[in-house]
Amino acid sequence: MKKYKILLIIADGLGDRQVKSLSNKTPLEVADKPNIKELLKSSLVGLMDPIGPGIVAGSDTSHMAIFGVDPHRYYRGRGALEALGTGAYLTEGDIAFRGNFATVDENMNVIDRRAGRKIDESEQLVNELNQKIGEIDGVKVTFYKATEHRVAVVLSGKDLSDKISDTDPHEVGHKIKESIPLDNSISARRTAEIVNNLTKRIYDVLSTSVYNKNRIERGEPPANIILLRGASKFVELPKLYNYTGLKGVAVSATALIKGVCKAIGMDVFTPKGATGGIDTNYDAKADKVIELLKDDKYDFIFLHIKATDAASHDGKAEEKVKAIEKIDYIIGKILNNVGREIVIMFTGDHATPIELKEHSGDPVPVLLYVPDNIIPDYVSDFNEREARKGSLKIIGLDVMNLLLNYSNRATKYGA
């Protein structure tokens, strides 16, 4: 029985609803997808709830589930995974956060949760923060650059706790929040106080930074604060090879995704030109995937595309359609280069409906292409409406079992 290589492609935030500006069609329905439609001839199609029906999944918990690591058991918070993805070195007891460069007014009301998203000076701002802050109340503070508006922040010191709340209000028009302890421990109280003092220092440095003066002169929102969320200590995660036998590798530019993949023992590559945004270099990502599919070292190749989610959070329906069409193009390029004797799954990690500009708990369409002679689902297209007619009704934790089965790699449960 031939064991096939596996290609998993996740378009972040792929799932959507009817969009008024798209004549009540979804971006998947509108997008021209000749290569994906060709795959339907030998595919199963359906819907996936990353965590469970109606559960609004973050990219972190969703990817853990899809890779077969139960977030209910192993998830400790986004911070450490995001920091790991930026290249941060975490030691026992460190507390890591996901941060957003954002824009606040003089009353600390959040005007833009992403300071415009495109922050060319991100590296300079991170360097300035590392030079001018360094430590707070005896605790070392390190900032790490991620893509676009994203940063990771790591506190290193004794008696710190990740049982503290976010300073990110998670929506605009609200004041930045005071971090508060989430349990009665002295360490949680102390860490929350450190985070609040750190936030004030960050604002002092950023609001007087020459880089932000330049941004304001260019009419761009200043990145004058960092909104912190997902405080977490690093916890060891199960390794993909140990529980699946797969030698995995990821192609991504997005820090969180790189962090999750590193944490489960996958190799990670970020091709030159891959930005984690709507301007990413799709050819560069496709070429890397082709190279890795041809490399005997790996049998599970994961391609992550962030553009669909970025377009969704910014309410840019046409950009989301374009991103889906670019993904269809690279699926065609990959198949033209490696042939069709591979198992392919194409799906999203959650829905990010354009009209919500936020994640939702809607199910996500999933397509599973199988080279063997399976009974395919008869659907005319791959989108939220047609997927309902398919035979797959799965949760994220089912994905690896399905991929192992249809690539002829599953081990029998029982004798």
Ligand SMILES: O=C(O)[C@H](O)COP(=O)(O)O
């Ligand atoms: O893009 C991301 O990192 C998350 O999916 C959303 O985060 P944001 O809303 O803070 O950008």
Ligand SMILES: [Mg+2]
């Ligand atoms: Mg996501």
